[in-house]
Amino acid sequence: MIEALILRTWPIHEADQIVSFFTRDQGKLKGVAKSAAKSRKRFGGALEPMTYVLASYVEKPRQELVRLDACEIVASPLSEPVDYGRAAALEFYVEVLEETLQDHDPQDAVFRLTLAVLEQTRAGRIWLPVTYFGLWMVRLMGWMPEIVRCTACGRAFGSEPAYFEAQHDGLVCVEHRHPAARVLSAESLGVAARMFREPVAALAEEEWPRNRAADLRRFALQGLERHLERKLRSVQALNQLS
16 A cells, blocks of 8 residues: 545546545556445545545556555544635645646655645644645746845845746846836745745744735745646635635
8 A cells, every 4th residue: 555645536437436646656646446435444534635545556557547446544634623724725735736746757745745734734724834835836846936036136135025926937126126016025035945944843833824924825826826827726715715
């Protein structure tokens, strides 16, 4: 059995389901879970999105879908009550992983990142893990621009804010900002630097209300949407949270 995170399921036939799941060793896979809607012994609640499981499956030559035989729950997002905020965060993780990961492409760093933010989300946190996950996914996909200095002139930001646009990569200084650019505060630039060198669990010891590093979160989410060339439905749901 191998470690995996359940992403999505689709019903087929009477009781079968197609399951998209992200494995640590083999990357993202899709498989058929026979009688999944009926077999509590083999699957139970293990096919809920973002459930961390030990999965047993069989690959067959020249077949795109594997045969998913069983899943044993290691950790479930349903182990604690799920309110709208946590549901929106979980859907964000699922959507980003589905859109960014290629099939059969192992991404151990992404797997470890997802486990770490899921632990924080199960503990009831939303804004820290969502911001941390979004920022790190931009970096791990190779889309993160320079965050220390202006991409136009090379001047270090230091204690000054930076500016970014939804349509372009990179951060610029005040002298090279576009009138429509958004500000990324010096404080949030410092938060980004910490996120790149500290585990999310260490940052969780502090208070993370919605307004903390909100500009950094916006920068990361816009970066994801720009490179995916589509709006993420889960981002809209997160933006509606009060």
